[in-house]
Amino acid sequence: MAWIRRGAWALAIVLGGWGLAWLALPPVLRWQGESRLAEALGRPVRIDRVDVRPWQLARPCCASTGCTWTSPPARCGSGRRCWKR
Structure with missing residues (x-):
């Protein structure tokens, strides 16, 4: 108990x-x-x-682009950059 x-x-x-x-x-x-x-x-x-x-261990910007934590910065749909940090 x-x-x-x-x-x-x-x-x-x-x-x-x-x-x-x-x-x-x-x-x-x-x-x-x-x-x-x-x-x-x-x-x-x-x-x-x-x-x-x-509760989510992903960058919301990168969820749509498919980039990972080790990939270089990529542009997402809104024009913001997804950084490694």
Whole structure:
């Protein structure tokens, strides 16, 4: 019976982490990205959207082009580039 309780806690922690990443990471990444890029480039920078999908291990831009993590950058349908990072 204790193993069921431990499994339930483990599942709750994983789901909670995913939920927190999904809710908290986009605003933090956007804020930090804008400030650091503006400082590095010396001009104002605006990031329109940050999309975090903690349950998906693929780059959404590259899903349509079929590129992999080790392939060189490729253009996707919207004109954005898919980078190795």
